[in-house]
Amino acid sequence: xxxxxxxxxxxxxxxxxxxxxxxxxxxxxxxxxxxxxxxxxxxxxxxxxxxxxxxxxxxxxxxxxxxxxxxxxxxxxxxxxxxxxxxxxxxxxxxxxxxxxxxxxxxxxxxxxxxxxxxxxxxxxxxxxxxxxxxxxxxxxxxxxxxxxxxxxxxxxxxxxxxxxxxxxxxxxxxxxxxxxxxxxxxxxxxxxxxxxxxxxxxxxxxxxxxxxxxxxxxxxxxxxxxxxxxxxxxxxxxxxxxxxxxxxxxxxxxxxxxxxxxxxxxxxxxxxxxxxxxxxxxxxxxxxxxxxxxxxxxxxxxxxxxxxxxxxxxxxxxxxxxxxxxxxxxxxxxxxxxxxxxxxxxxxxxxxxxxxxxxxxxxxxxxxxxxxxxxxxxxxxxxxxxxxxxxxxxxxxxxxxxxxxxxxxxxxxxxxxxxxxxxxxxxxxxxxxxxxxxxxxxxxxxxxxxxxxxxxxxx
Numbered sequence: 001x002x003x004x005x006x007x008x009x010x011x012x013x014x015x016x017x018x019x020x021x022x023x024x025x026x027x028x029x030x031x032x033x034x035x036x037x038x039x040x041x042x043x044x045x046x047x048x049x050x051x052x053x054x055x056x057x058x059x060x061x062x063x064x065x066x067x068x069x070x071x072x073x074x075x076x077x078x079x080x081x082x083x084x085x086x087x088x089x090x091x092x093x094x095x096x097x098x099x100x101x102x103x104x105x106x107x108x109x110x111x112x113x114x115x116x117x118x119x120x121x122x123x124x125x126x127x128x129x130x131x132x133x134x135x136x137x138x139x140x141x142x143x144x145x146x147x148x149x150x151x152x153x154x155x156x157x158x159x160x161x162x163x164x165x166x167x168x169x170x171x172x173x174x175x176x177x178x179x180x181x182x183x184x185x186x187x188x189x190x191x192x193x194x195x196x197x198x199x200x201x202x203x204x205x206x207x208x209x210x211x212x213x214x215x216x217x218x219x220x221x222x223x224x225x226x227x228x229x230x231x232x233x234x235x236x237x238x239x240x241x242x243x244x245x246x247x248x249x250x251x252x253x254x255x256x257x258x259x260x261x262x263x264x265x266x267x268x269x270x271x272x273x274x275x276x277x278x279x280x281x282x283x284x285x286x287x288x289x290x291x292x293x294x295x296x297x298x299x300x301x302x303x304x305x306x307x308x309x310x311x312x313x314x315x316x317x318x319x320x321x322x323x324x325x326x327x328x329x330x331x332x333x334x335x336x337x338x339x340x341x342x343x344x345x346x347x348x349x350x351x352x353x354x355x356x357x358x359x360x361x362x363x364x365x366x367x368x369x370x371x372x373x374x375x376x377x378x379x380x381x382x383x384x385x386x387x388x389x390x391x392x393x394x395x396x397x398x399x400x401x402x403x404x405x406x407x408x409x410x411x412x413x414x415x416x417x418x419x420x421x422x423x424x425x426x427x428x429x430x431x432x433x434x435x436x437x438x439x440x441x442x443x444x445x446x447x448x449x450x451x452x453x454x455x456x457x458x459x460x
Contacts, residue, residue, distance in 0.1 A: 001120070001127045001128070001129055002029075002107075002126060002127070002128050002129070003027075003128075003129050003130070004026075004027050004028060004029045004107075004128065004129070004130040004131075005021065005026035005027045005028065005130060005131050005132065006018070006021040006026050006027075006028050006029075006130055006131070006132045006133075006134070006328070007028075007029045007030075007031070007121070007128060007129075007130035007132070007133045007134070008021075008028075008029070008030045008031070008133075008134045008136060009031045009113045009121065009133065009134065009135050009136065009137055009273055010031070010032065010038070010134075010135065010136035010137040010138055010305070010307070011030050011031070011032030011036040011037065011038065011108075012036075012037060012038020012039060012040065012041075012136060012138050012305060012317070013038055013040065013136070013304070013305055013314060013317040013318055013321055014134055014136030014304055014305060014317070014321050014324075015030060015036065015037065015038075015096070016318070016321050016322075016325070017134050017136075017304075017321050017324060017325045017328070018030045018106065020325045021325070021328075022103060022105060022106040024329070025105075026105075027105050028105065028106045028107070029106075029107045029108075029109060029128060029130070030100065030106070030107070030108050030109070031109045031111070031113035031121070031123050031128075032108070032109075032110060033110075033111055033112040033113070033272070035089075035093045036093050036096045036097055036100075036108075037092065037093055037096055038138055038305075039138055039139070039306070040314040041089065041092060041093065042089055042093070043157050043158045043161060044157065044314070045314055046088075046089075047085045047088075047089060047161050048157070048178075048181055048182070048185075048351075049351060050084070050085045050088070051081070051085070051182075051185045052181060052184060052185055052351045052352075054076075054081065054185075054188075054189070055184055055185040055187075055188035055189065055353075056188075056353065058073055058076075058188040058189065059184075059188055059353045061073065063390065063392075066390030066391075067388075067389070067390045076166070076189045076190065078163075078165065078166040078189065079164055079165070082161065082162075082163055082164070085161060086161065086162075089161075109123045109124060109126070109128070110124075111123045111124040112272060112273075113128075113273055114272070114273060114274050114277075115273060115274050115275055115276075115277040115278040115280075116277060117277065117278065118278050118279060118298075119133060119278060119300070119301075120278070121133075121273075131300065132300050132301075132302070132328050132331070132332070133278075133300065133301045133302070134301075134302045134303065134304065134324060134328075135270060135273060135275055135280065135288060135296070135301065135302070135303040135304075135307055136303065136304045136305045136307055136317075136321070137268070137269045137270045137272065137273050137307045138268075138269050138305055138306045138307055139266035139267060139268050139269055139306035139307065139312065140158070140266065140267060140269050141156035141157060141158060141262060141263075141264075141265075141266065141267070142264055142265040142266055142267040143156075143262060143264070144173070144230070144262070144264045146173075146230050146231065146232065146233055147231060147232040147233070148232050148233040148234055149233050149262075151233070151235065152233040152234070152235045152240055152260065153235075153240075153260075154233070154260040154261065154262050155259060155260065155261045155262070156261070156262050156263070157178050157182075157263065160182070160261060166186075166189065166190070166191060167186065167191050167257070167258055167259035168191065168192065168257075168258050168259075169191070169192040169193075169194075169256065169257035169258050169259070170186050170191050170192070170193050170194070170257055170258075170259045170260075170261060171193075171194045171196065171240070171242050171255050171257040171259070171260050171261070172193065172194065172195045172196070172260075172261045172263055173196050173230045173242070173260065173261070173262050173263065173264060174195075174196075174197060174261075174262065174263030174264040174265070175195055175196075175197025175198075175199060175201075175202045175203070175204075175224075175226060176197075176203065176204075176263060176264075176265065177203065177350055178263040179195055179197070179261070179263035180195070180202055180203060180214075180218070180350065180352055181350065181351055181352055182261060182263065183195050183218065183222045183352075184218070184222075184351075184352040184353055187221045187222050188221075188353075192257075193221075193222045193223070194222070194223040194224075194225070194255055194257070195222060195223070195224045195225065195226075196225045196228050196229075196230050196242065196244050196255070197224075197225070197226045197227075197228065198227070198228070198229050198247065199226060199227070200226050200227045201215075201226060202214050202215050202218070202224070202226060203350060203356065205362070206356065206358065206362060206411070207362045207363050207364055207411060208364075210356060210411055210413050213354070213393060213394070213413055214350075214352065214354065214356060214413065216393075217353065217354055217393060218352065218353075225244060225253065227246060227247050227248060228244040228245065228246055228247065228253070229244060229245050229247055230242055230243070230244050231243050231244060231245050231252070233260065238258055239256060239257075239258065240256070240257055240258065240259070240260055241254055241255070241256055242254070242255045242257070242260065243255075266306060266312060267285075267286065268282075268285070268286045268287045268288070268306070268307050268309065269306075269307065270282065270286060270287070270288050270303075270307045271286055275288060275296075275301075278298060278301065279297065279298040279301075280296045280297055280298045280301055280303070281296070281297040281298075283309065285309065287307065287308055287309030288303040288307050288308050288309075289308075290302070290303050290304075290308050290310075292340040292341050293323070293327050293338045293339070293340060293341070294308075294320055294323055294324040294327060294341060295327075300331075302324045302327075302328065304317060304320040304321050304324050305317040305320060305321070308320075310343065311343065311346050311348070313346070313348060315347070316343075316346060319341065320341055323339055323340075323341045326339050327339060344360065345359055345360040345409075345425075345428045345429070346359070346360075347359040347421060347425050349417065349418035349421070351418070354392070354393065354394050354413050354414050354415065354417070355412075355413070355414065355415065355416065355417035355418055356411070356412070356413045356417055357411070357412045357413075357417035357418045357420070357421035358409065358410065358411045358412075358421070359409060359410050359421060359424055359425050359428060360399075360407065360408055360409030360410065360428065361399060361408045361409035362409060362411065363375070363397065363399055363409070363411070365409070366399045366408045366409055370401055370408065372401070372402040372403055373399060373400065373401070373402060373408075374399075374400040374401075374402040374459045374460060375397065375398070375399055375400070375459065375460075376397070376398045376400070376435075376455045376456055376457065376458035376459030376460070377395055377396065377397045377398075377455055377458060378395060378396050378451050378454035378455040378458055379394065379395045379451075380392050380393070380394045380395065380414045380415065380448075380451060381393075382454065383446070383448065383450045383451045383454060384445075384446035384450070385446050385447060385448040385450070386448065386451065388446075389415065389448075392414055392415055393414065394412070394413045394414020394415065394417070395412070395413060395414065395455075396410070396411075396412045396414075396420065396451045396452055396454075396455040397410060397411050397412075397455065398410045398424065398435060398438070398452075398455045398456055398459060400435045400459055405434045405435055405436060406433050406434065406435075407424065407427060407428050407433055407434075407435050407438075410424045410455075412451075412452075415448070416448060420448065420449060420451065420452055423438065423449065423452055424438065424452060435456055435459055436456075438452060438453060438455075438456040439453065439456035439457055439459070441453070
């Protein structure tokens with residue numbers, strides 16, 4: 001049996017915990033059954049944004065007519081675009097793998113790690129144990145029990161990046177982040193795209209006016225069926241058929257395409273590691289239960305990232321890993337002053353046209369928790385740069401606790417929303433969360449950032 005000070009199961013964002021442990025002199029091991037660097041680098045936010053940026057360029061060119069410029073798309077070199085993504089992925093994963101192998105006291109096990117007893121894992125026929133263990137096994141695509149799905153070839157966010165040819169007609173089952181972002185990309189490059197979503201709203205976690213504006217704009221180039229459930233998949237040669245049911249009327253529709261993308265959520269991959277064999281508890285959905293310090297139900301075992309079911313964003317996993325490492329270090333130093341993870345103001349963004357960004361509560365959530373709210377809103381069309389851009393549809397909304405002037409949440413939908421949102425995020429995390437900082441700061445004129453100040457000025 002090989003003994004370590006710290007063992008990390010999952011080489012995604014949690015590889016940073018292993019790095020910190022090694023830098024601090026701990027005998028460290030990292031286990032990864034797939035490619036290092038996890039979902040974000042290999043099949044998630046990084047490769048998808050390398051596709052979405054070209055889509056943004058295409059859409060901006062198509063919308064240039066509103067500022068009296070006529071541009072035309074000559075060619076999309078799909079195979080080269082996909083190969084550029086795969087090459088980048090291979091380059092960074094290889095560099096990370098080699099860097100770990102070169103280090104003394106830091107071992108990389110490339111294989112499936114399975115708990116076989118308390119604090120013991122088996123990987124590649126070796127048994128490993130450690131004083132501290134971090135489970136960060138991530139999540140994988142959730143595949144719904146649709147009749148006929150096992151007989152029909154389909155894509156997930158994992159397999160989509162291996163495409164060599166551009167689909168002609170793409171049917172996306174799922175109206176969440178993955179489905180909507182890929183609908184934006186494929187429709188921009190000329191693929192006929194249809195979305196089928198069970199919820200009555202795209203991106204159901206957002207406020208209804210945001211969902212509706214997003215749907216209105218995306219519907220100009222994508223066929224969208226919300227409130228529909230895919231019931232059956234069929235195929236005839238290269239042609240695939242999806243039969244979907246209206247969840248209100250029970251009416252059925254039939255959709256034809258050459259490619260199907262399943263984007264119906266994520267399921268934890270922790271079951272592969274069998275954490276229950278070491279006494280780690282999971283919830284009914286299989287996600288590992290942790291407290292605010294990232295501790296599991298088993299002493300000296302921690303969990304972070306998508307395996308916990310907490311908001312599945314890379315920046316959240318990064319913060320959880322930072323908190324977990326600081327607490328592991330405190331435990332090793334026999335300190336009791338552990339640091340809690342704060343999920344109250346998590347920022348997020350949806351990279352479509354229009355872009356959507358939010359921090360903290362939606363308006364719906366705030367109205368359910370606070371009696372006295374102050375709200376400020378401004379539209380893109382009402383600021384100078386917005387007018388220069390052709391008056392794109394969209395707005396910035398800031399929600400404030402009237403009694404304390406504390407920002408409870410904010411939403412921006414429109415061009416560069418994720419960038420504009422950062423100034424609000426910074427105020428919330430500054431230690432002096434007060435909307436007056438946004439209102440009273442000096443903004444570069446006539447930059448698009450003035451929409452944030454105008455929204456703050458409109459708070460009442």
